[in-house]
Amino acid sequence: MPTPSPASSPSTVLVARHLTRIFRMGTVEVAALRGVDLDLAAGELVVLLGPSGSGKSTLLNLLGGLDAPTEGEIRFHGEPLTGAGERALDRYRREHVGFVFQFYNLIPSLTARENVALVTEIARDPMTPEEALEMVHLGARLDHFPAQLSGGEQQRVAIARAIAKRPELLLCDEPTGALDRDTGIVVLEAILRVNRELGTTTALITHNAVIADVADRVLHFADGQIVDSRTNAARCSPAELVW
């Protein structure tokens, strides 16, 4: 059963209610989300678990303002995202949200520093690219192009790029999905460090159940709904994970 968090408190960053997303493929309608309720508290790290097609990514896209729900409502600090115009969504993403993707999506023609600068140039109160890269322990590889970096390093540049604007919300879609364990752990550590030191509310999608142990809260998805929610009493450190 979906278990919404207690009603919005002042520390609640994002509130989603009755989110439904239906995709029409020709004459077939597929409901990717069916009435999901979710609250994200400030500084909270939430892991979304579930099989492929269970609706995790759809939810993340809605939270990040990349897509609009068919029904339901999302509020960010009380301001509705649903129904906001394209310009408002551009601004929302630009100022408040950081994204990390499974395949890094770095710009190959820009160095690590410049990939981060891409975001800091348009953000309101960013850290410097150097600071952001230092946070993910890449201070020594500032001037390398993506092609000169390993997969884990590329993902850490992507994290640095996502957090350089000091976002309130960090959305990570399978950030370790393309990485081996050791590298994955380094990346997770970077995410946790950001979450801890900057207090960034973080939502992380994974199909790797082991990772759930690092979260404050774990949401299980199946068939477009949250079927289970559990709160970890104590968060593991990534180094303790085994997969």
Next chain:
Amino acid sequence: MTSLDRKLLRELWRLRAQVLAIALVIASGNALLIMALTTIEALEETTVAYYERSRFGEVFAEVTRAPEALSRELAEIPGVQRVSTRILEGALLDLPNFAEPVVGRLVSLPAHGADAMNALTLRSGRLADPDRPDETVIGEAFAEAHGLEPGDRFDAVLRGRRRTLQVVGTALSPEFVYAIAPGGLMPDDARFGVLWLGREALAAVFDLDGAFNAVSLTLTAGADARDVVARLDARLAPYGGTGAYPRADQVSNWFLQNEIAQQKNMAHLLPSVFLAVSAFLTHLVMGRMIDTERREIGLLKAFGYSRLAIAWHYVKLVLVIGGLGVVIGALIGAWLGHWNTRLYAEFYRFPFLLYRPGPESFLLATLVSLGAALAGALWAVRRAAALPPAEAMLPPSPPIYRRSRLSRSALARHLDEPTRMIARRLLRWPLRALLASAGLAMSVAVLVMALQWLDAVDSLVDSVFVQGQHQDATLAFHDLTPLGELAGVERLPGVLAAEPLRAVPARLHHGHLSEREAITGLSLDAVLSPVADAEGRPVPVPPDGLLVSRQLAGMLEVAAGDVLIVEVLEGRRPRLALPVVRLFDTDVGKPAYLALDALNRRMGDGRVMRGAQVVVDPTRRAELLAELKTLPAVSGVQFRQAAIDTFHATLGQTLFIFVGFFVGFAAVLSVGVTYNAIRIALAERARELATLRVLGFSRWEISYILLGEVGLLTWLAIPLGCLLGFALAWYLSSAFATELFRVPLVITDATYARAALITLATAGACAAVVRRRLDRLDLIAVLKTRE
């Protein structure tokens, strides 16, 4: 159909807009090539057939008066097949409802029968009755210009005697395919007409009973025309021969052959521009396609398809694109060729037009066009064939960028990241950027080349008629006239000023080189029609010695200080050794000048003139025209304004159509390059752009990154295109230069600006079309998949 072919068709359909853009560029090159080839074929075939059927003469000569009996002697010159003597004279015609006197060329009707040389083709009515001296057959173009039909009458002043002539027929002649008045630059059918009259009638008027003053010859196969000309000159000299000339120098034929030669030049140059760009475009599109299909190629190879099969698959794709272009090009080309040939038929009067393009032109154009497309795709196809299957199955490694010295420079530090992305991509694939820029530059160049024709004509008219000439009309006299008579000319109604003029036909020799060219005598204080150079600056005529145009000097290989042997072909036919004192540039003809006094002194026939330049009071123009029609001494009149008008009317209408075509073709080039460049950039960067959108960049900001690159290349293309356009125009103007006139290389700033604006506008339109695809960029789908 194999599944591979089905894939091919789907690929073509998916890329249809790009395929069409390339096909149109190929079609443009193909069409231009076919137009030129079929026009050349039609003109050459028509000319040969017409000359043969009408038994057009091969050597021509004019004399003052030679006895008919001489013709038998001429027939015995080795190499001569047949001799036809005749009478050629000038007259002023007075046409009802046409104020100006018209210059008439009178020709005695050729003898009847199958033997007749320079046979007329009757277009209406009948030939003149030899017993009826007032009957005349007139040239069709002249008849059309004045609406004359058989039965109409008009007056002519023949040797001072006014006669009323009756039109009995209209005709075409191989001698006047291009009917141009002596001294004219363009045919002016309203002011120049050819009239054929019975030989007896002309002989009676011009006192040539039992005599002739012109002859034309046909030669036996293999005869050397130059040898015949030399022997003919020797025989005719005692009778006032003004120098025989071969068919190649016959005015009408000379223009015609010149036109064919220009078409041949065009057939080489312009299609190459388009085909080079189409090669680049197939290179671009096939390269991208093979990049995106690496996995499929690997898979096919893993299934056991051979390298050859893979290569053939992609070659077929190019052949379909090329084939589409060839078919469209052939249709447009055939239509343009027909249109172009018909346009020629308006200036060049043929009784028939053989537009029967043979398969050779089309075959050649097809081979060249497909060859260009395939050459462009060669590299990409080889890459596809060589791709090892295992590697092909892996995703491509991200392109490797490096920090160049340029990106470390102080300037680069001030760039924002989107601009840096644009710059890095350009530096990462400099060859591709260069080729794209060169493709756009070709479009600018074709525009500059086409638009500069208008500048050139304006400049030619300006330097020749406006800067160089101040007279309103030039009068020609039948006979040498004492300079004292100039006062008489000044007394004509409306004449405000007059200046004498004399030109003598001559053959100029320098070493083994010789050229036929008149020596024009001008008074030293000439103000009405002084010698002016190509820039319109006056050039003083030296008091003694020759002022020679650079064109003629080049042909005779003389420089200032050299001595020319001038063999005068009139009067006492003196042979003069004259120093070349000065050379000058001119766009028209290859003239040589001598001070009038010096010319008269050396000719030894007194202080005389052969014509006069006059300034006319515009309010009394009609009065003067009426008077001129009655003057027996005047054999011809040329009006400056009429020459300017004809020049503009004749060139203007065709030039505008041609310029229009080229603007269209250039737009096709620029669309082909821009559209493909942006589509490929979009395909390559969709993921990058979607990422930026997710990072919070707006649509316009990512549009900047996508289009900025093409925009930058377009800006680079403009100066490059202007340079190329200048080179192209320079090449064309030198390739199209004739003895009669050189189209000056004049390109105004406005022309460069227009070319740049047209290219920017088409590139902008293309960019706007592709940019709309950015609005539909599927952020989620792009991000979920690995490239």
